Amino acid sequence: xxxxxxxTIAIHILTCIDTxxxxxxxxxxxxxxxxxxxxxxxxxxxxxxKAAGIVNVIRGSGGAEIAKPLSEITMLDIYKAVDSIENxxxxxxxxxxxxxxxxxxxxxxxxxxxxxxxxxxxxxxMRSITIxxxxxxxxxxxxxx
Amino acid sequence: xxxxxxxTIAIHILTCIDTxxxxxxxxxxxxxxxxxxxxxxxxxxxxxxKAAGIVNVIRGSGGAEIAKPLSEITMLDIYKAVDSIENxxxxxxxxxxxxxxxxxxxxxxxxxxxxxxxxxxxxxxMRSITIxxxxxxxxxxxxxx
DNA sequence: AGCGGGTGTAATGTCAATTATTACAACAAG
DNA sequence: CTTGTTGTAATAATTGACATTACACCCGCT
Numbered sequence: 001x002x003x004x005x006x007x008t009i010a011i012h013i014l015t016c017i018d019t020x021x022x023x024x025x026x027x028x029x030x031x032x033x034x035x036x037x038x039x040x041x042x043x044x045x046x047x048x049x050k051a052a053g054i055v056n057v058i059r060g061s062g063g064a065e066i067a068k069p070l071s072e073i074t075m076l077d078i079y080k081a082v083d084s085i086e087n088x089x090x091x092x093x094x095x096x097x098x099x100x101x102x103x104x105x106x107x108x109x110x111x112x113x114x115x116x117x118x119x120x121x122x123x124x125x126m127r128s129i130t131i132x133x134x135x136x137x138x139x140x141x142x143x144x145x
Numbered sequence: 146x147x148x149x150x151x152x153t154i155a156i157h158i159l160t161c162i163d164t165x166x167x168x169x170x171x172x173x174x175x176x177x178x179x180x181x182x183x184x185x186x187x188x189x190x191x192x193x194x195k196a197a198g199i200v201n202v203i204r205g206s207g208g209a210e211i212a213k214p215l216s217e218i219t220m221l222d223i224y225k226a227v228d229s230i231e232n233x234x235x236x237x238x239x240x241x242x243x244x245x246x247x248x249x250x251x252x253x254x255x256x257x258x259x260x261x262x263x264x265x266x267x268x269x270x271m272r273s274i275t276i277x278x279x280x281x282x283x284x285x286x287x288x289x290x
Numbered sequence: 291a292g293c294g295g296g297t298g299t300a301a302t303g304t305c306a307a308t309t310a311t312t313a314c315a316a317c318a319a320g
Numbered sequence: 321c322t323t324g325t326t327g328t329a330a331t332a333a334t335t336g337a338c339a340t341t342a343c344a345c346c347c348g349c350t
Binding site (some may be wrong): 001002003004005007008009011012015016019020033034035036037075085089090091092093094095096097098101102103104106107109110111114115117118119121122124125126129133134137138141142145 | 146147148149150152153154156157160161164165178179180181182220230234235236237238239240241242243246247248249251252254255256259260262263264266267269270271274278279282283286287290
Binding site for chain 1 (some may be wrong): 307310312317319
C-alpha cells in the first residue's frame with residue numbers, strides 16, 4: 001500500500017497557509033476548498049501539525065498560521081507529524097513465521113536490520129527537503145503562469 | 146499505510162528455497178508452513194516471482210527453485226516483482242486539488258519531483274542489498290543456535 | 291491409463307484502514 | 321449574544337489486504 005495522502009495534503013496545507021497568509025484568513029474551509037477534501041480532514045491534520053509544533057490554530061476567530069521558519073520544517077517532520085505510516089515502520093512484516101522452522105525463527109532478526117537501513121535512507125532524503133523549497137518553487141510556478 | 150507484507154514474505158520464500166533446496170522438495174505447502182500463511186498466497190507470490198524471472202516453479206511434480214544467482218537478486222527486484230505498492234508510486238497523492246486555486250493547480254508539479262527523489266533514495270538502498278546477504282546471514286544465525 | 295501430490299487461478303469472505311460526512315459543543319471577537 | 325470557526329465524536333462508504341475454498345489442470349509413477 002501507499003503512504004497515506006495525509007502526507008501530501010499536509011504539505012499542500014502548509015504551502016497554502018504561507019502563500020495566502022497576507023491576503024486571506026486561512027480557515028479549514030478555505031483549505032478544504034483548495035485541496036478538495038472535507039474540512040474535518042483538514043482540522044484533524046491541523047491538530048496533528050499543531051501537536052508537532054509546526055502550526056498554530058486559532059480557535060474562535062479562526063485561521064491557521066505556521067509556527068516556525070519554513071526552512072526549519074523538513075518533509076520528515078511533516079511525515080512524522082501526520083502519522084503517514086503505522087508504528088513508525090515502513091514495512092509490514094508478516095506476523096507469525098513458524099518458530100519450528102530454522103528460517104522462520106531467524107528471518108526477523110536478519111531482515112529487521114535491512115529494512116531499517118532502507119527506511120533510514122528514505123527518511124534521510126526526506127530530512128533534506130524543506131517546506132521552504134516547496135513554497136518557493138510553487139510561487140515560481142504561479143508567477144510564470 | 147505500510148508496504149505490503151508480500152515483500153517480506155517473498156524474501157522469506159527465497160530464503161527458504163535456498164536453505165532447504167538440498168533436503169526437501171520445497172512446495173507451496175512447505176513454504177506456507179514456515180511462513181504461516183495460506184498456500185495460495187505463496188503460489189500467487191511464486192507466480193509473480195516467476196514472471197520476474199527470479200524463480201522457476203515446477204508444475205505437476207511440484208516444487209520451486211531459484212532461477213538465477215542469489216547475488217544477482219536485489220531487494221529492489223523482489224520489491225518490484227511482488228507489487229509491494231500500487232502504480233509504482235510510494236506516495237498517495239490526493240487526487241483532486243482545486244484547479245481554480247493557484248496552489249491547487251501547481252502543487253502536483255512541484256511535489257512530484259520531490260516525492261520521486263525520496264522514492265529513488267529508497268529504491269537505491271534496496272538495490273544495494275542482495276538476497277545472498279540475507280541467505281548468508283540467516284545461515285549464520287541458524288548455525289549459532 | 292489412471293492415481294496422487296502438486297500447481298494455477300477464480301470466487302468469495304473477512305477485516306482493517308482511509309476518507310467522507312454529519313452533528314454539535316466549545317470558543318473568541320465584534 | 322450572535323456569528324463564524326475550531327475540536328472531536330460517531331457513523332458510513334470504500335477500498336485493499338489477506339485468508340480460504342474449490343476445482344481444473346498438470347506430470348511422474350506404477
